[in-house]
Amino acid sequence: MELLKQRIIKDAVVKKGNVLKVDGFLNHRIDVRLYDEIGKEFYRLFGKENVTKILTVEASGIGIACITAQAFGYIPVVFAKKGKTSNISDDVYTSRITSFTHGVDYDIMVSKEYLESGDRVLIIDDFLANGEAVKGLALLVSQAGAELVGAGIVIEKGFQPGGKELRGKGVRVESLAIIESMNDETGEITFRI
Amino acid sequence: MELLKQRIIKDAVVKKGNVLKVDGFLNHRIDVRLYDEIGKEFYRLFGKENVTKILTVEASGIGIACITAQAFGYIPVVFAKKGKTSNISDDVYTSRITSFTHGVDYDIMVSKEYLESGDRVLIIDDFLANGEAVKGLALLVSQAGAELVGAGIVIEKGFQPGGKELRGKGVRVESLAIIESMNDETGEITFRI
Numbered sequence: 571m572e573l574l575k576q577r578i579i580k581d582a583v584v585k586k587g588n589v590l591k592v593d594g595f596l597n598h599r600i601d602v603r604l605y606d607e608i609g610k611e612f613y614r615l616f617g618k619e620n621v622t623k624i625l626t627v628e629a630s631g632i633g634i635a636c637i638t639a640q641a642f643g644y645i646p647v648v649f650a651k652k653g654k655t656s657n658i659s660d661d662v663y664t665s666r667i668t669s670f671t672h673g674v675d676y677d678i679m680v681s682k683e684y685l686e687s688g689d690r691v692l693i694i695d696d697f698l699a700n701g702e703a704v705k706g707l708a709l710l711v712s713q714a715g716a717e718l719v720g721a722g723i724v725i726e727k728g729f730q731p732g733g734k735e736l737r738g739k740g741v742r743v744e745s746l747a748i749i750e751s752m753n754d755e756t757g758e759i760t761f762r763i
Numbered sequence: 764m765e766l767l768k769q770r771i772i773k774d775a776v777v778k779k780g781n782v783l784k785v786d787g788f789l790n791h792r793i794d795v796r797l798y799d800e801i802g803k804e805f806y807r808l809f810g811k812e813n814v815t816k817i818l819t820v821e822a823s824g825i826g827i828a829c830i831t832a833q834a835f836g837y838i839p840v841v842f843a844k845k846g847k848t849s850n851i852s853d854d855v856y857t858s859r860i861t862s863f864t865h866g867v868d869y870d871i872m873v874s875k876e877y878l879e880s881g882d883r884v885l886i887i888d889d890f891l892a893n894g895e896a897v898k899g900l901a902l903l904v905s906q907a908g909a910e911l912v913g914a915g916i917v918i919e920k921g922f923q924p925g926g927k928e929l930r931g932k933g934v935r936v937e938s939l940a941i942i943e944s945m946n947d948e949t950g951e952i953t954f955r956i
Contacts, residue, residue, distance in 0.1 A: 599877040600840040602832040629821035633840070636826035637833075639795040647793040647826070684792040 571611050571746040574724070575761055577604060584752045584759060588699075588727065596724065597630040597696050605634055608746060609641035612694065612722040615744045619719045621645060621692045623685070625711065627678050627703055628652055630696045634724065638694055648685065650678040650707060665709040667702045678706050685714035693721040698745060701732020708741065720744060728762050764804050764939040767917070768954055770797060771940055777947045781892075781920065789917065790823040790889050798827055801939060802834035805887065805915040808937045812912045814838060814885045816878070818904065820871050820896055821845055823889045827917065831887055841878065843871040843900060858902040860895045871899050878907035886914040891938060894925020901934065913937060921955050 583591040595601040621642055626635040627650040635647045653676070662679040669676065685691070691711045693704055704721045711718045720742030726733050728748040736743050748762040776784040788794040814835055819828040820843040828840045846869070855872040862869065878884070884904045888896055897914050904911045913935030919926050921941040929936050941955040 593874065594877075598841065598844065598874060600829060600832075600842070601837075602829050602840060603837045605829060606833075628823075629825060629842070629844075632822060632825045633829035636793060636795050636798060636829060639793075640799075644794075644796045647795060648791065649793070649822070651791065651822075681786065681791060684787075 571608070573607055574604070574747050577601075578725070578747055578749075578759060582759065584754045584757050586754050588730070588752070590725065590727070590749065590752060590759075592725065600633055602633075602637070605637040606641075608634060608724060609638040611746055612638045612692070612744070613641035616692050616720060616722060617642070619690065619692070621690050621719050623648060623689045623691050623716075624694055625650065625680070625685070625691050625707055626694045627707060631694055634696060635694045638692075638722070642692075646684075648680055650680045650710060652676050652678055663710045663713040665706040665713075667706040669702065678703075678710070680710050680714075682714070685710060685716055687715035689714065689716035690719050691716050692719045694723075695721070696724045698723040698726040698732050698736075698743070699730040701730075701736050704732065704736060704741075704743075708736075722746075725749065764801070766800055767797070767940050770794075771918070771942075771952060775952065777945045777950050777952060779947050781923070781945070783918065783920070783942065783945060783952075785918065793826055795826075795830070798830040799834075801827060801917060802831040804939055805831045805885070805937070806834035809885055809913060809915060810835065812883065812885070814883050814912050816841060816882045816884050816909075817887055818843065818873070818878070818884050818900055819887045820900060824887055827889060828887045831885075831915070835885075839877075841873055843873045843903060845869050845871055856903045856906040858899040858906075860899040862895065871896075871903070873903050873907075875907070878903060878909055880908035882907065882909035883912050884909050885912045887916075888914070889917045891916040891919040891925050891929075891936070892923040894923075894929050897925065897929060897934075897936075901929075915939075918942065 664679040723745040726745035750762045857872040916938040919938035919941045943955045
């Protein structure tokens with residue numbers, strides 16, 4: 571998505587430790603007009619898949635998911651909640667995510683009543699790196715007996731293994747910008763063509 | 764907001780401990796069409812206030828804030844992040860929130876570059892009960908030297924003190940539905956007229 575790549579070149583900052591700081595427009599301060607274009611692009615990619623539900627995980631995915639739902643004709647959004655195991659009841663689907671970024675494990679959960687076996691689910695998230703969040707969300711979809719249509723990702727770090735692993739398992743992953751490499755000394759960012 | 768009150772009557776569930784469960788349409792599974800109407804209503808209430816920025820806190824506020832921003836002609840949204848004190852640097856405004864619901868204190872923070880002294884800020888959140896989140900967000904606005912236009916709340920628990928306290932301090936609080944009382948045995952919900 572050319573508009574997004576241009577915005578990344580213009581406003582993203584490469585930090586040490588493979589951190590790409592895009593919080594000026596994507597996940598702290600939000601440019602909602604850009605979200606509109608992102609939603610339309612996800613619809614262009616997945617619009618023929620009869621998606622019945624958009625699934626994301628708190629927090630940064632929620633806004634993108636809501637605006638993508640508008641592009642899909644107002645299908646419901648469900649966001650998985652993060653929590654500790656103690657919260658987990660029989661009424662939820664749950665999976666554990668290992669966050670390499672934050673160095674902690676946490677559980678995500680969705681109430682069983684909001685993911686159904688007839689659903690065709692599109693996962694939406696802002697970032698894909700090691701793919702833990704998408705794998706965790708896909709597990710919830712599978713627990714519900716629902717169909718996973720694919721994952722729509724805004725920015726994929728192509729030099730981390732998540733995208734390759736998921737595609738290798740047959741998941742359709744569509745990332746609007748895939749970063750091939752980035753350099754925290756020069757600030758240079760190269761996209762996968 | 765009549766549409767919202769009708770939806771609460773239809774789909775909300777009153778639980779023990781003054782919990783109003785609205786996660787079927789507001790804050791777990793999301794009806795984005797309802798969010799559209801909520802955004803328009805906030806614009807009707809605050810549209811003449813020259814709002815330059817919408818401020819919320821992760822997680823449930825983010826989707827509402829993004830769609831409200833559309834109604835305001837795509838002004839930027841900023842969401843405060845929750846975290847532990849260890850994350851806090853000189854580059855952020857921060858305040859501490861005591862959550863009565865979860866029984867823990869946590870810090871919220873916003874990067875200084877995203878709240879400016881010239882901003883006219885509208886706080887948006889899904890719930891107002893004891894008012895801790897709004898007070899914390901208002902403190903960030905004040906730290907930035909920005910102007911607080913008011914707080915747009917989807918559901919206010921009128922029997923808890925937050926709304927009264929904030930209005931007593933001169934904050935313009937506009938809640939789209941104010942619950943006067945609710946009964947977890949009968950399920951009855953009464954709105955403030």
